[in-house]
Amino acid sequence: MRKALQGLKVIDLTSALNGPFCTMMLADYGADVIKIEPVNGDQCRKWGPIDKKSGESGFYCYVNRNKKGTTLNLKSEKGLQMFYEIVKDADILVENYKGGVTKKLGVDYESVKKVNPTIIYASGSGFGQYGPMSHRPCYDVVAQSMGGMVYLTGFKDTNPVKAGPSIADHVAGIYLTVGILMALYNREKTGQGQLVDVSMVDSIFSLLENAIVNYTVGGFIPERNGNVDQSIAPFDIYECKDGFVALGVGNDRLFEKLCSTIGHEELLEDPRYKTNVLRFENYIPDLQNLIHDWCKDYTKKEIDNIMDKAGIPCGPVLNIKEAIEHPHIQAREMMVHCKHPTAGDQYFQGCVVKLSETPGSVETPAPLLGQHNAEVFGLTEEEIKKLSAEGVI
Amino acid sequence: MRKALQGLKVIDLTSALNGPFCTMMLADYGADVIKIEPVNGDQCRKWGPIDKKSGESGFYCYVNRNKKGTTLNLKSEKGLQMFYEIVKDADILVENYKGGVTKKLGVDYESVKKVNPTIIYASGSGFGQYGPMSHRPCYDVVAQSMGGMVYLTGFKDTNPVKAGPSIADHVAGIYLTVGILMALYNREKTGQGQLVDVSMVDSIFSLLENAIVNYTVGGFIPERNGNVDQSIAPFDIYECKDGFVALGVGNDRLFEKLCSTIGHEELLEDPRYKTNVLRFENYIPDLQNLIHDWCKDYTKKEIDNIMDKAGIPCGPVLNIKEAIEHPHIQAREMMVHCKHPTAGDQYFQGCVVKLSETPGSVETPAPLLGQHNAEVFGLTEEEIKKLSAEGVI
Numbered sequence: 001m002r003k004a005l006q007g008l009k010v011i012d013l014t015s016a017l018n019g020p021f022c023t024m025m026l027a028d029y030g031a032d033v034i035k036i037e038p039v040n041g042d043q044c045r046k047w048g049p050i051d052k053k054s055g056e057s058g059f060y061c062y063v064n065r066n067k068k069g070t071t072l073n074l075k076s077e078k079g080l081q082m083f084y085e086i087v088k089d090a091d092i093l094v095e096n097y098k099g100g101v102t103k104k105l106g107v108d109y110e111s112v113k114k115v116n117p118t119i120i121y122a123s124g125s126g127f128g129q130y131g132p133m134s135h136r137p138c139y140d141v142v143a144q145s146m147g148g149m150v151y152l153t154g155f156k157d158t159n160p161v162k163a164g165p166s167i168a169d170h171v172a173g174i175y176l177t178v179g180i181l182m183a184l185y186n187r188e189k190t191g192q193g194q195l196v197d198v199s200m201v202d203s204i205f206s207l208l209e210n211a212i213v214n215y216t217v218g219g220f221i222p223e224r225n226g227n228v229d230q231s232i233a234p235f236d237i238y239e240c241k242d243g244f245v246a247l248g249v250g251n252d253r254l255f256e257k258l259c260s261t262i263g264h265e266e267l268l269e270d271p272r273y274k275t276n277v278l279r280f281e282n283y284i285p286d287l288q289n290l291i292h293d294w295c296k297d298y299t300k301k302e303i304d305n306i307m308d309k310a311g312i313p314c315g316p317v318l319n320i321k322e323a324i325e326h327p328h329i330q331a332r333e334m335m336v337h338c339k340h341p342t343a344g345d346q347y348f349q350g351c352v353v354k355l356s357e358t359p360g361s362v363e364t365p366a367p368l369l370g371q372h373n374a375e376v377f378g379l380t381e382e383e384i385k386k387l388s389a390e391g392v393i
Numbered sequence: 394m395r396k397a398l399q400g401l402k403v404i405d406l407t408s409a410l411n412g413p414f415c416t417m418m419l420a421d422y423g424a425d426v427i428k429i430e431p432v433n434g435d436q437c438r439k440w441g442p443i444d445k446k447s448g449e450s451g452f453y454c455y456v457n458r459n460k461k462g463t464t465l466n467l468k469s470e471k472g473l474q475m476f477y478e479i480v481k482d483a484d485i486l487v488e489n490y491k492g493g494v495t496k497k498l499g500v501d502y503e504s505v506k507k508v509n510p511t512i513i514y515a516s517g518s519g520f521g522q523y524g525p526m527s528h529r530p531c532y533d534v535v536a537q538s539m540g541g542m543v544y545l546t547g548f549k550d551t552n553p554v555k556a557g558p559s560i561a562d563h564v565a566g567i568y569l570t571v572g573i574l575m576a577l578y579n580r581e582k583t584g585q586g587q588l589v590d591v592s593m594v595d596s597i598f599s600l601l602e603n604a605i606v607n608y609t610v611g612g613f614i615p616e617r618n619g620n621v622d623q624s625i626a627p628f629d630i631y632e633c634k635d636g637f638v639a640l641g642v643g644n645d646r647l648f649e650k651l652c653s654t655i656g657h658e659e660l661l662e663d664p665r666y667k668t669n670v671l672r673f674e675n676y677i678p679d680l681q682n683l684i685h686d687w688c689k690d691y692t693k694k695e696i697d698n699i700m701d702k703a704g705i706p707c708g709p710v711l712n713i714k715e716a717i718e719h720p721h722i723q724a725r726e727m728m729v730h731c732k733h734p735t736a737g738d739q740y741f742q743g744c745v746v747k748l749s750e751t752p753g754s755v756e757t758p759a760p761l762l763g764q765h766n767a768e769v770f771g772l773t774e775e776e777i778k779k780l781s782a783e784g785v786i
Binding site (some may be wrong): 002004005006009022025029047048049051052058059061062067127128129130131132133136138139141142143144145146147148149150151152153155158159160161162163164165167169170171174175176177178179181182183184185186187189190192193194195196197198201202203206207208209210211212213215216217218219221222224225226227229231233235236237239244245246248250277279301308311313314315316317318319320321323324326327328329331332334335346347348349352353354355356358359389 | 396397398399400407417418422440441442443444451452454456457519520521522523524525526528530531532534535536537538539540542543544545546547548551552553555556557558559560562563564567568569570571572574575576577578579581582583585586587588589590591592594595596598599600601603604605606607608610611612616617618619620622624628629631632635637638639641643663691701704706707708709710711712713714716717720721722724727728739740741742745746747748749750751766783
């Protein structure tokens with residue numbers, strides 16, 4: 001079956017998470033992604049969880065599936081020469097070095113453009129390629145903090161908290177993919193290459209939605225509010241017998257359904273709860289407590305079934321095992337299997353974007369270090385030994 | 394200046410946030426986005442913050458900038474006929490109705506494909522177009538809960554909490570853009586249209602990163618851990634004189650710098666802190682408390698300056714006003730200005746993806762209800778009056 005990005009050659013200089021997550025998407029949908037690692041490997045080959053049998057990193061294998069793996073010492077003259085040999089006819093280059101490093105190595109856009117004027121050169125970073133902080137190192141927690149996410153997350157009476165997973169790395173990686181694909185469409189029409197620049201801080205800032213207009217139009221600084229919605233009630237996460245469930249009662253009709261479902265029709269006569277605006281104003285503490293108390297007598301599964309029948313938006317807070325095993329996640333092929341030559345059977349996340357005619361899929365496991373050196377650089381076994389001894393590959 | 398998606402015609406049936414965030418990106422980069430609203434308008438025209446002078450919604454105006462606005466009653470025969478007139482030569486259709494609604498309205502992919510076989514038909518939804526829960530309504534909080542984000546967010550000793558902003562809506566909107574652009578590239582090569590299907594639950598699940606492999610490879614269920622990293626220390630958010638700062642001390646070299654920067658060189662001799670693994674194991678309570686105590690004597694700005702000089706990754710937790718006004722956010726043009734005909738000056742988020750040759754920008758304000766009916770449908774003033782009286786537009 002044809003894949004959407006079939007025929008595209010991608011040179012992948014990325015490491016860790018932000019860049020590799022972008023090139024993983026390109027590879028999942030058919031691009032020929034050639035990962036270039038330093039001679040001692042991408043740093044994340046050592047990141048946990050490590051498979052005990054083979055010593056392979058589960059993290060590395062997840063995010064580098066479907067890619068070809070090569071090694072190059074870009075600081076050596078020969079290594080840089082070999083890089084320029086393979087970048088000549090590439091469609092796309094992706095990198096996520098700290099600001100300034102590509103220039104020092106001689107693999108920056110200006111240099112690469114000289115040998116490949118139509119290349120799409122994509123840079124992912126914490127602070128972007130320009131701006132007063134572009135020289136500074138960044139981690140996910142810094143981007144979430146400066147981008148405004150941390151301030152808005154957590155309960156009123158506790159400290160602010162970051163979204164648990166590294167959402168800045170991920171979201172910036174998805175935006176970088178958007179940028180590459182936009183540039184690609186433009187190149188189809190004009191023949192023109194260009195630089196794509198995405199920063200983690202900008203990416204987080206773009207997720208703040210009406211928190212921004214609440215300040216510029218509404219004139220107030222929004223504060224964190226736990227799981228309580230900023231304008232709708234009841235719209236919250238409630239503790240139940242064996243965990244927590246989310247309930248979204250977005251309008252009057254749903255509130256009526258909720259009241260009869262939990263056996264509290266008297267609420268419909270209560271002047272405090274006549275409209276959504278009133279419900280929101282009078283939600284805490286009585287209405288919140290009443291729903292909490294009802295939930296405590298049921299399990300997640302029971303509440304989910306009851307609310308499904310009533311047509312009320314609802315879902316359990318799932319832990320990782322529960323999410324992985326959930327029939328809907330399974331039916332959506334969000335967990336996929338892959339066979340690794342040394343680590344054996346592997347299971348990790350599938351492809352989010354479902355394309356009816358050119359679907360993404362996982363075809364090959366993450367490469368062993370330098371596995372595709374011979375194929376990519378066109379080398380004999382003798383030449384590989386020599387270049388390896390010289391520290392070039 | 395040319396824009397990347399110039400020349401593309403997009404029919405936009407979306408409402409609320411998930412779909413409109415996708416078509417906003419398409420419009421920012423030059424696509425001709427024709428938004429079709431029900432005759433009484435997209436529900437989010439009533440969502441706060443509302444501009445007092447004009448009654449316009451700041452939320453609606455942010456997420457619908459650069460689009461043309463039309464109205465159509467798709468339940469009327471004439472309305473449906475007018476829809477099919479303009480969809481005939483469209484490149485892309487985007488919708489985010491609840492599962493099953495497009496079919497009931499007669500605007501589903503199978504029906505549209507009959508008059509426009511090469512269209513790219515993009516569907517954003519809570520649970521996707523297939524799977525056991527695809528019929529169910531969904532809100533952001535439900536997707537964050539079921540996708541695994543909520544379970545991993547918050548402090549150990551408090552309830553789990555969602556990421557404050559609606560990240561499920563946003564991230565699914567960005568993925569939908571990825572899907573459209575991949576399908577577009579494929580169509581350039583093959584002439585083939587297709588269906589793009591993105592769900593909010595899948596989108597959140599894809600952000601969990603090694604939480605998944607920690608279970609499938611590492612064999613344990615990851616738990617929420619506040620702002621403390623899962624494997625690195627010190628890597629946390631600390632309270633200071635006037636708020637909070639994030640510090641990421643990712644390796645031994647940075648730890649040495651930190652110790653001398655905060656005047657605690659004795660830590661370098663402490664056997665508990667010799668390596669990152671040891672620092673992580675022994676981080677709580679002593680090392681965490683010691684850094685907390687140091688931070689309490691300084692402001693966010695002071696700590697940021699001190700850490701910048703020392704080369705230690707650091708950033709303040711910014712509230713919305715601080716983030717908007719931050720020189721880096723400003724330099725990256727992440728806040729843009731727009732003049733609305735009735736609401737006047739508007740300020741909201743700019744374009745994340747920086748393209749060197751075909752940058753995105755905000756050119757026109759969000760449409761008034763039905764503002765482009767005459768232009769899009771080729772109607773005279775008389776015809777508009779008539780169709781309006783008939784409840785068609």
